[in-house]
Amino acid sequence: MQTLFIVAILVLGFLITFQIAKASEYVAVLRGIEKARKQSNKINGFMLLAFLIAGLFGVWYCNHKLSGKILGEPASDHGVLIDRMLYITLAITFIVFIITQVALFWFSYKYQESDTRKAYYYPHNNKLEVIWTVIPAIALTVLVGFGIFYWFKITGNAPKDSMVVEVVGKQFGWEFRYPGKDGVLGKKFYRYIDAANNNPVGQIWDDEANHDDVFVEQEMHLVVNKPVHLVIGAKDVIHDVGLAHFRMKMDAVPGTPTSMWFTPKFTTKQMREKTGNPDFVYEISCDQMCGKGHWSMRGVIVVETQEEFDAWLAGKKPQYLVANPDKDPSVKKDTTAATAVTAMNIEPKSNN
């Protein structure tokens, strides 16, 4: 009933608008098309000027309302560079925006048709063309220069002392692997992936580097002020590790490992104080369309001190021991059954 009502109102409004439009055309024809045209010309000229003023006010108002809801202080060293580049670009483009928009609408208003004015025949001026080729070119050179300088800093090799974490995206969640004490991620192969037998990453158990690797899901822990080198992959489709507060982003592509590195500047606790939001957490958003759960593919990053991190990691059992309980010194050996399971795990899983 309500829907019907709304539709009726819409149709009615439409009909009224149409009747007015038709009537105004008849009036224009009666009064003389030329005269009506000149009148509407004045109205539209004025509207263009009004639009300029209202628009500039709108730009200010929009910024006033929303600037508090964006960005905030970047939480990584690279984020500082990215924000600086953003503000340099904003400064230059904003000046150009104001000059060109004001010129556009002001000229439109100022030079609207008038019986007393004749248009000025002005087909070209090479000097002007050169000026507005060279000036933008210089401005862009500056932007390209800064941009590439920062870009190489950000995408350059990770520092030697950075900690390594593997991030794997899947429909629809995040998995992480820490290299353990040896600092080396063990080898893996996708055909070994076997979630039912506690090998979600496809680790090759023969590789000793795998024996101390720790696997966790959905929540990644990082150490404040310590560079982190993320090795990124995906299991099924392309995902993207989006870290809005660190200003970082990198696709997770099945079959092609990617990487990025940055240094977190603030712990989660510090950010809670800075933002005044007791519920603040660093979030990982999936930024590359990956299917129906894309919008909810959320991971969490906890940034903490080295001691807190060490304590957290110490509480995790290496995945090798989770998958092979018989190798775990803390588990009592129940001989025959366990070895049988292990043997099956080590066999490459043949699918077809």
Added chain:
Amino acid sequence: MSESMHVNPEVVTTHAVHHDEHHVHHHHETFVTKYIFSQDHKTIGKQFLITGIVWAIIGGLFSVLFRLQLGYPDQSFPILETFFGHWAKGGQIQPEFYYALVTMHGTVLVFFVLTAGLSGTFANILIPLQIGARDMASPFLNMLSYWFFFLASIVMISSLFIQTGPAAGGWTMYPPLSALRQASDGGKLGTDLWLISMALFIVSSLLGGLNYISTILNMRTKGMSMTRMPLTIWAMFFTAVLGVLSFPVLLSGAILLLFDRNLGTSFYLSDIVVNGEILPNEGGSAILYQHLFWFLGHPEVYIILLPAMGMVSEILSVNSRKPIFGYMAMLGSLFAICILAFLVWAHHMFVTGLNPFLGSVFVLLTLLIAVPSAIKVFNWLTTLWRGNIRFTPATLFAIGFVSLFISGGLTGIFLGNSTIDIHLHDTMFVVAHFHIVMGVASFFGMFAGVYHWFPKMFGRYLNNTLAYMHFWVTMIGAYLIFWPMHYEGLAGMPRRYLDKRGWVSFNQFGDLDKMITVVSIIVFAVQLMFVFNFFYSIFKGRKVTSTNPWGANTLEWTTPIRPGHGNWEGEIPEVHRWPYDYGKDGREYIPQTEPIGENESKH
């Protein structure tokens, strides 16, 4: 024939003798050959336009539906369930449906409306009329071009009605998501239909493009040298070149994807475990598709934009009663944009793991495009300067185009810079950027074209009051919708998130999303009003009474008010000058057909 009744008296006297002969030789036209399988470029142009309008309504409606979800994620709309059944269970748009909607919205508007509907329409209508040709180089291929587009449309529409729904992998259709049937519902039959439809569309686009190029190069009337062509024609020419060189690459990408989907190849697939199933494919590269896609995809945005630029140049010049400023610079910048369009595709891929050095090269080339773009903007501004501007609806849309092109172009400088792109990539900032600069701006160019050439197409005017309402609501609405959206992107909010309430970082824009939804519904309603005005005016609009209602110089205004097939009744007129002699030597306008006077000043 009733056309002869409207003929300008001048034309009748000049060509009275030829007139009768012409009709004797005129081939017999039935309803089918005149309106359906027509080979007349004007009719084909109208077919493209009307099909484009139908698609625009469908694509626009999709955006209204997903805007409802974005603005009101917590509410249910029972009417949606009535229409869409299990896609909108309980009146709420389901995620699969949401992604199908955004995918179709993008595909339909980018390809079917702003490529076929825009350049298909105006290249067809304007090229022969403005260069002085009776028709296209190959009217038959031209007709096929439309019918391949129509076939593509039928296939795409049919995908909306299948059980698993249309393709839902985003309009870019990145594999592996689009390659794996297991990964999404839309990845089942819907994606096959999408790929087939695109293949047909590419055939249509190539047939059209080759025709436009050969017509422009070979069929110009006497005196119409390349540098005497209106900028519309130059824009259509570069558009066609871009399309001919880049669409085949998309076709190859689509075919490889079809192979991966149906024949077990591994072009794009490697090391995949989907839903616990280990796939045998190894050695493919998912990124290869992105290279192939964007090698078309980036020129595509210029395929969309250039015709709008050309028409805006023409319309601003005619209505400010002044020559376009810097014709050669305009031409040079079109050329530069056309070349650069092929050299910037990887700026869509800065965060795919692309080699950073390669990334830096693409930053340089991408930001270079800002130079010809700036030249164009300054030249448009100087064209308006000291003019005597008539604000016809077409002029207003052209001014709106320039404003939007500035706004959206400047945000491109953010995104083209890889450093900033790390943060802004795939956020709402990107959505805001490309909707302003290529979506709405190109629509404005298209509207400007429709308002300006409607009298030529149908011999009648559109209703002015509705036209002005259309402009102002769309202009204000476009900025209200897309300007604040940049802020969502600056906050890092990713694209294609249908509900942000579960996020700590992105849930602060609830009110803004509501506002945007309300405005987009209003703007959509006003577009429907335009469509109504369009169809109503075809039959009932105020009649055009003079052959040259805008006082323009170009050749299309030397044809009869309702030109028949062949355009000119007698000889095709000869051209003696460039098309922008407005306000020269104290004369308001001097048509291209007028010989240079003895004492005429040089420009």
